[in-house]
Amino acid sequence: MARSSRSGCTARTTFHLVGPQSWTAVPAALVYDSSDPFAVRVRFGDGATDDVEPALYDDPDDDGGVEWLLSRDLLRAGLTGPVGEGDVRLWPARGGLDVLFLQLRAPSGEAMFELSGAVVGDFLRETELLVPAGGESDLLRVDEELSALLRGGTDNPTGR
Template sequence: MTSRWTPGHITPITLQLVGPQSWTEVPALLCYDPSDPFAVRIAFGEQDGADGEEGIAWLVGRELLQAGLERPAGDGDVRVWPAHTASDVLFLHLRAPSGEALFELSRATVAAFLRHTEALVPTGSETALLHLDQELDALLSNGGPDFPGR
């Protein structure tokens, strides 16, 4: 089932995949949807492309990216940190069961993107946009009043 994701803000970005002997440019999109105010989507490859296949996307905490602009942030599958030697370099490390990847990306581009998200949903106001009561009702009703597992 394919769901169409409607972002509030999209920024194209080129990441450098850091390999053992070379770097590879990887085009991606930074995407922000105010209906999921805590997350930033990093979309790699064709998204809802003409061939019907979707690319890979990672959801990363907006707060994690913000913290990673200034200092190492994240544990486990997603880590972000600024380079010590270059002011416009940000490192992004992604780990999945199938492998891991280290990327270099523009710190200034990520900072500008986060400023746009902040204009859409200021930090601290995210929970006001969530429909927690509706989500909780759906969860507690086991998917609806006629759900067979009740």
């Protein structure tokens, strides 16, 4: 199930790629890091099941898989109804099944996945132990950053 550290948690699972005639199992991981409190990373591919800390998923040189960045609020809302537009859409199956559908679109194509609603719900509960829903903005220190900018604390070499 979900593995937690002080700043994040990871849930390794399997998504099922819905094809025209069959389903293909795809290793996946849901990754949350409280330093980016509004976001959940979805990592696909062989690297998704490696035993690594959430922060290591930010390695730009890692080519072990594909990663999508989703809103934590979108995942939460997708448990109970259709959400998203554009590149990311999520909706629960009808009939009370423990199934969510995730549609991802990119310039190179699109994919539809079937995944467990229970896994997503459990993962979201883990993230909310780290950062309660509605408390994400408290971690961003927007006021401190804005004050620093207004005091002239920028790296702008022109001094403007």
